[in-house]
Amino acid sequence: MQRSSETIGTIAAALAKAQAQLVNPEKSLVGTVRSERGGADRAFRYAPLSSGLDIVRKTLSQHEIATVQTTSIDATAGIVRLSTVLAHASGEWITSDWPVCAISETSTPHHMGAALTYARRYALFTLVGIAGEDDLDAPDLLSPTAPETKTDGPAGNKKDRVNGGRGQSVQQGSGGHLATASSTPSRPALEPEASAALREKLTAELEGVSSPEQAANWAHRVMGAKNSLATADAKHVEQAFLAKLTFLGSGSQEQSTSWHERERRQRRRPRTRRRPAVIDKTVLALPAPRRIRDRDHVKSVAKQPCLVCGRRPADAHHLRFAQSPALGRKVSDEFTVPLCRGHHREVHRCGDEAAWWHKTGIDPTGTARTLWLKTHPLPSAISRAGSKVQNEPNLEASSP
Numbered sequence: 001m002q003r004s005s006e007t008i009g010t011i012a013a014a015l016a017k018a019q020a021q022l023v024n025p026e027k028s029l030v031g032t033v034r035s036e037r038g039g040a041d042r043a044f045r046y047a048p049l050s051s052g053l054d055i056v057r058k059t060l061s062q063h064e065i066a067t068v069q070t071t072s073i074d075a076t077a078g079i080v081r082l083s084t085v086l087a088h089a090s091g092e093w094i095t096s097d098w099p100v101c102a103i104s105e106t107s108t109p110h111h112m113g114a115a116l117t118y119a120r121r122y123a124l125f126t127l128v129g130i131a132g133e134d135d136l137d138a139p140d141l142l143s144p145t146a147p148e149t150k151t152d153g154p155a156g157n158k159k160d161r162v163n164g165g166r167g168q169s170v171q172q173g174s175g176g177h178l179a180t181a182s183s184t185p186s187r188p189a190l191e192p193e194a195s196a197a198l199r200e201k202l203t204a205e206l207e208g209v210s211s212p213e214q215a216a217n218w219a220h221r222v223m224g225a226k227n228s229l230a231t232a233d234a235k236h237v238e239q240a241f242l243a244k245l246t247f248l249g250s251g252s253q254e255q256s257t258s259w260h261e262r263e264r265r266q267r268r269r270p271r272t273r274r275r276p277a278v279i280d281k282t283v284l285a286l287p288a289p290r291r292i293r294d295r296d297h298v299k300s301v302a303k304q305p306c307l308v309c310g311r312r313p314a315d316a317h318h319l320r321f322a323q324s325p326a327l328g329r330k331v332s333d334e335f336t337v338p339l340c341r342g343h344h345r346e347v348h349r350c351g352d353e354a355a356w357w358h359k360t361g362i363d364p365t366g367t368a369r370t371l372w373l374k375t376h377p378l379p380s381a382i383s384r385a386g387s388k389v390q391n392e393p394n395l396e397a398s399s400p
Helices: 008-023 049-061 103-107 110-130 192-207 212-227 231-268 294-300 341-348 351-360 363-377 379-391
Strands: 002-004 028-032 040-044 064-076 078-087 092-103 170-173 315-318 336-340
Touching: 002 231, 008 049, 008 064, 008 078, 008 092, 008 110, 008 294, 008 379, 028 212, 049 064, 049 110, 064 110, 078 103, 078 110, 078 341, 092 110, 103 110, 192 212, 192 231, 212 231, 294 315, 294 336, 294 363, 336 341, 341 351
Parallel strands: none
Antiparallel strands: 002 092, 028 040, 028 170, 064 078, 078 092, 315 336
């Protein structure tokens, strides 16, 4: 049963745009329809609910449409009912009710959960307009339907068979099992020679399967041919199929385990930092300016009086205009002058430091050079000072 708000113009327009972008989900699972009248089984592919939800949510959310699915108990009809709602940001909505199972099925949560998943997929896919499984409405043309036969057992209450209940004839699976040979005793069997030849052909095809997805597609394709084999040959194909699935599953698990093991080893391996090679940029064709760091020289500059007002103590101020700017790096320590705390803050707050020094009438670069040479004298000055000391007469030795 379908219900909606008083007006649906806005949500209909948004849903039309969303449906132009919606695509059918990939049918990655295989299910089998068991015939209740003795006919041949039929396999079909279907898409899981999770893949459909991913596509629907991603597309509808772009058009401000939300999906909500809730359950309720209809005591009058004696069933559990599922309500699927499409709600738009404008306040308009469209909802659809879908029967899930009989209330008696709530005593078996596993059956009720399977029926609820079945109903959620059908209700959501139908409401947004996508297909999640193969169309099985056409009759089975490969094998004729056998006449209905009576059985000694009780027929059961068919009214309780709703959406995958205990009496449901649709059994869904992930493609991991083929129908057993004894499930359809009335299927037409081949002659022993033809059955053996078909068995060898199917086994040879199975050897070329290299992934679980290919195995599922192969099982869906050869289901009808496998059902026509003799009982022993069908059992042989089923065992080969199960062995192939086990091999493919163990191979992917070993590959995943080896990948995780490599990741664990790489994390345990100690990381050694390589020191980058030091490059002498002064010998380049376009040498970069040197940025010398000398903590003793900076302390020596800070002991001097302020260059502007003569106050003490002073801070060692780096002349920012003395060298080209670099990201996060000060100029070299050789371009430092003493400034009191007040003038130091003032020069940092001004926008143009060179203009600030010009306004004070002081050339700080000359003072910085003089202070630098005091702590880092040139080699020629050191040699001259040494020779001067040697040439001075020893006054203590010449005194009487």
